[in-house]
Amino acid sequence: MSPTRIKATVLVCHFAGAFGPMGLPPFLGLILAGIAPGAGDRLIGWLYIVPTACLALAAPFWGRLADRWGRKPLLLRAQIGLAISFLLAGLAGSLPVFVIALCLQGLLGGTFSASNAYLSEALPRRELSQALNLTQASARLALILSPVAVGLLIDAHFVPQNVYFVVALLPLAAVAMLLPLPARGAPTSDIVALAAGAAGSRPAPPPLPRGAIMAAQTGFTLAMISTFPFLVPYSMKAFGVGAGTAGWLFGVPHIVYLFACLPLGRHLRDRDPAPWFAAGCLIVAAMLAVQAGTVSLALFTIARLAMGMGMTLGYVALNAMIARTIEDASAGRMFGWFDSGAKLATIAASIGGGVIAAGVGITALFLAAALCGVLTAVTVLRLRGTTTLPRSAAAE
Known part of the structure; x- marks a missing residue:
């Protein structure tokens, strides 16, 4: 598979993985109103940073496993982890279960670093910097588009919490797209050191x-x-x-x-x-x-x-x-x-x-x-x- 096709596939899948984490937090107040009425206002700020804090703790651990077990399996794991956390959030009938789902989103996710690690192996080294720019671009595109899309779904009379079921489909689709990618990228001898x-x-x-x-x-x-x-x-x-x-x-x-x-x-x-x-x-x-x-x-x-x-x-x-x-x-x-x-x-x-x-x-x-x-x-x-x-x- 050509490096260009590999890069395009990983970027599309990264956008799919970023869509939910970028689009749903602005609507936490509406989501919490259906799960724990009256508790939302004092919890929104803390729940907003829960996935980020958990991701900060978990990212180095998953990165170390990626070096040991391979970058592709850990990239697939990150997308599957997001899907599981979104499904649990959609099913949550109480505030503690919803908080667990948000924790799992951070602990099991991490598509940004997983995508970059895979690209570092799959692309010639002198192309890596531009690939990192593009993963940043896909995250920013999700930041712009996903809140609008989630808002439109809610305006179309979706129960806010049920939007988690919709966004869970995106990382699952990403898994299907990532499966055909090679387990490893270019051999190390083909990589040109940027320095x-x-x-x-x-x-x-x-x-x-x-x-x-x-x-x-x-x-x-x-x-x-x-x-x-x-x-x-x-x-x-x-x-x-x-x-x-x-x-x-x-x-x-x-x-x-x-x-x-x-x-x-x-x-x-x-x-x-x-x-x-x-x-x-x-x-x-x-x-x-x-x-x-x-x-x-x-x-x-x-x-x-x-x-x-x-x-x-x-x-x-x-x-x-x-x-x-x-x-x-x-x-x-x-x-x-x-x-x-x-x-x-x-x-x-x-x-x-x-x-x-x-x-x-x-x-x-x-x-x-x-x-x-x-x-x-x-x-x-x-x-x-x-x-x-x-x-x-x-x-x-």
């Missing part, structure tokens, strides 16, 4: 240490995610727009990513990604500061568009940095740790954002997120400054 650069190009700088990349991912996630839960109500109150317009304002950066990730990925293929990542952080920080201070809807919209470019540049460069550190024998474990770190940072961003917004206001939250972006950029540039080319490469 060596493309043929005929100048030697690429050595990759940053994995701990430094994890820190960069954490800082970027904190800058990006902390304002997410508050963007819609903030824009509705600040500009007097309806929920639909506010939803589009929320989605603008993600739409920019869908269009810009591939061209930027090609541009960065043989370049040092660290300075570009820092540039993405600074653009995001500047646009967060603009959003905090503007009273103009037009300027706010422009800032969201520009923030989308910064977000795209940051994620594309981050994926390039990650791809440079991945080794074939430990790809599952490393993607598991990076996914776990991203999920923990997401939880910290959500909780920290809530504390800042409640304590000193939304404007202060935007500025705090901007400061986090600046500090992340400075840290990465300082770390890159202390990392030098090997002597053999420098001599060339």
